[in-house]
Every structure is written in structure tokens, then in C-alpha cells.
Amino acid sequence: MLKEERQAFIMKQINLHNKVLSTDISAMLSISEDTVRRDLKEMAEEGKVLKVHGGAIGRSFHYPFDEGNSVYAQAAKKQIAEKTLKLLKNDMVILTGGGTTMIELAKAIPVHLRATFFTISPLVALQLVEHPNLTVITIGGQLSRSSHIHIGASVINQLAEIKVDLCLLGANGFSIQDGMTESDWEVVQVKRAMLRASKKMAILSIAEKLNSSQRMKVCDLNQINYLITELEPDNHFLDAYQHLDLELF
């Protein structure tokens, strides 16, 4: 068997599965692992594949972190932000959580919107305050190292004293069975308090997070009024959410 044939075969496997194991190729083509390794080495030197211990992975195999410092799935989050704008009206009082999606929303808000924003996220607050017609109020408290939002009893207390028109939250886990879920107990408490402080609740989440669950429950889906993803509302991926008592965007 010719070398080029072999390498073409390997390439095909990589394109198909994004990776190959040296042992598998060896078995499939009945050649020694050495030969496979030599092939992979050659292909790696030509930049066709990325050799790793045990085999190789395709060059197209993008690590989720290859984007460096940029935000994961930022395009989708920008889309979500755009859709969310439809919910925002002048003179509304709005409460927001934190997270990268919310930051994108804060950036996307049109300059002419006149509204009051409460937020538990210092980053969102700083982004919002760049808009001339917004009143921005930070709900202060202990700043969580992991999520960069304010948590703790004082946050709960402050939230108990307000009632806003709309609450915008990112989701950590979101599924039909378990409702909205979180991995951090403190965050659960805060989100529940936010829920109580709001007339309407909107969840902003990339579709990838749907149908995933975390350890602790925040609320049932029937407490959610709007679900905003980057997908079209009639996308089949969202079928399971269609018949629920929530509006899809």
C-alpha cells in the first residue's frame, strides 16, 4: 500500500471524526503502528494534522478556548441581546443579573432608551452607565469571586424592597424536567429573590445551555415569561418549550 493512499485514508478519518488513534489506523490498515506514527509525524510537519499522544486531531478541531480572550459564543449572545431589546420600553424599571450575555445586552441598548436598571453585576452596571438616558442602580453586597455578581443576605434584603417591571437573567441550567437550575447555592438564593422582585421574568440563554441541569433548582419554568435564545422561535430544537406558558423569542 502506498504511503499517499495511507495518508489520504488517515486524512479522511480525521475529517470524519476529528481525530484518529494510531492503534485504530494500524488495525484498520493492517500496518504497524510505527508506520502510522511516521505518517502522522509527516503530516503534522506539513501542518495537516495536530499530533497528540495516542493519535492526532484535525487542524480544524477548534478548542473552545482558541478564541483567546474573547467571549464564548459571542455572536449568538449578540443576537440574543438584539432580540431582548424588543422587551425594553421607555420608563421601565428593569432588574438584571450578570454574565457575558447580559454584558452584550448592556452594550446593545439603544442610546435613546430611557429606563431605570437595577443590577447585581458591577460589570453590567459599568456598561449600562455609559448610556446617557439610563439610571443605573447597583444592588451591592459581597462580590462573588467566581461569578462576579453580588451575593449574600444584604442583596436579598435590598431585593425584597423593590418591585420591577422586568427581570433579565442568564441561565446556568435550563430544562423541562428540572426547570431553571444553578450550581451555586448563594446564587440560587439571589435569583429567587430577583424573581420575587419582578413582575415578569425573561431568561436569556444560548441554545447550547438548554436541556442541561445543575445541582440546585431556582424555579419552575412556569415562573418564566420569556425565553430568548439565538434560535428562531419555531426552530425544532425549541419544540419542547413551545407548549409551555412562556413566550419564545
Next chain:
Amino acid sequence: MLKEERQAFIMKQINLHNKVLSTDISAMLSISEDTVRRDLKEMAEEGKVLKVHGGAIGRSFHYPFDEGNSVYAQAAKKQIAEKTLKLLKNDMVILTGGGTTMIELAKAIPVHLRATFFTISPLVALQLVEHPNLTVITIGGQLSRSSHIHIGASVINQLAEIKVDLCLLGANGFSIQDGMTESDWEVVQVKRAMLRASKKMAILSIAEKLNSSQRMKVCDLNQINYLITELEPDNHFLDAYQHLDLELF
């Protein structure tokens, strides 16, 4: 399963949920926790994640700030920050204002310092929370567009309920005749409340601001315990402040 696959999986989980537990990954992929821990360690060393006890968190939105941006008189402010460190002891409770000098201080704090920081500045809070041994509490309220600190009645109320060891403030105007002065009425109120909430008061100011006055008075100089500038304490420029009841740094 290839190591790279595993790490990509972990990274994806972190991107989606901002946080992973070693035990969860171990269960999901049916591998030992040791392997997960080694992966996380490796990824942490490459700067892809931030390792915490029990798992890891994402690093996606740490430092959205001016890295290398032009801060006026930054060198001087760094000097001031360094000097201020002498005042900070373990287990202190400290209250800080905002401003670029305070940001420099927040950056300069040594990692081993264990203390509680209250702050009215979201930017300072975000900077402080990067330090593993600090508890950071934001005094929330309306976010001022011009100064990026929290102002208003709620801030005053919250400040009335605490008593801290040391208050660190930047100065707007500072002179023998007029004491500490400010140009913004709201900020004056907040600073006064901060004064009341603190046992000791330190002013951080570049020498350039000394001997200047603003329209509104915050307090007399005798209420100030420490004055920290980039100059040596025996610099002749500071002569006028030598005989006062405040310590120069």
C-alpha cells in the same frame, strides 16, 4: 479518550456554566478525579481556567479593564499605592472610594493580604476580588455617570451601619485653608458618610492636587490621619502639612 478531547470537553463545560467540579467531570467522563485535577492544573498553568478548590472557573471576563491604558500620572499613583500598603494589615476592615489611584492600589495589594474591603466603586471591587484572600463588599446605590462610584441615600444609609478600621480616599481638592473639598454635592455627602464610618482616614493624592480647592467642603484636615503622596514626607513641598495632626507618607 484523548487528553485533548477531555480538556476541550472541560473547557466547553466551563464556557457554558462558568464553573466545573472535578467530581462532576470525573463522573461524566468516567475517569478518575486525579486525571481531572491534572487536566485542570495543566489548563490553569496555560491560563485557560482559574483553578479553585473543588474544580475550576472560567477566565473569560476577568480584566475587561484598561491594561496599559493611559492613566494620568500613573507612575506617581503606583508609588502612592506602594506606600499605602504599609497601612494595610491582616484582618483589617477597610473602606475605599474610587478613582484611578484606588485602582492602582487595588492592583498593588499583595496576594497574601487577608482583609475585608468595602467599596463604593464597582471598578475597585472588581479589581480587589481578583485577590484570593480578600472579602469584597460593594456598597451599592445609584451609579454616578461622571465618577463611576455609587452615590445617593442608600449609600449613606449603608455606610451608617458599618464601622471600619481604615478609610482610603482619593482627594479632589486638598488645602490647608479649606481642608478637603469636592466639586460634586452628592460625592461630598458620600465622603462624609465614609468618614463617619471609619476609625482612621487616609487620603491618597498626587502632590499636584494639594493646595487646590473645590467648591464644597468635605471635612477639615484634622479629621485626616494619613496623607499619602508620591513625594518623600520631608519634601519641602509638603512643609505646610508637617506640623498638622496627620501622618505623612
Next chain:
DNA sequence: CATTTATTTGCGTTTTCATGCATGAAAGTA
């Protein structure tokens, strides 16, 4: 065609790597 030369392949050996387990230390929690 025969012979030389270069390339490729397989095999055995030695190194390196990946992984899990055991132990004691460290950190977090009640």
C-alpha cells in the same frame, strides 16, 4: 538487465507519557 542507491517498513529496545491508587498534607466545614 544487473547493480547500486535511496526510501520505506517492521521489529526490538529504551524513554517518555498518561493514568490510577495510596498516603499524608491542606483547606474547607460543622
Next chain:
DNA sequence: TACTTTCATGCATGAAAACGCAAATAAATG
């Protein structure tokens, strides 16, 4: 403080890689 969970470390084991060498194959040359 005592208790539990998590971490770090060394070690053992098995898998994979690198290396050298020799056989096999292909290519080149007279």
C-alpha cells in the same frame, strides 16, 4: 476544635513514542 473533602506527591503499571537497525521495496543508473 474535630471532621470531611480536596490536593499534592510518589510510585506502579501499561501504553505510546523515539531510536537504531535490518530487511524489504522502490528508484536510479550504467
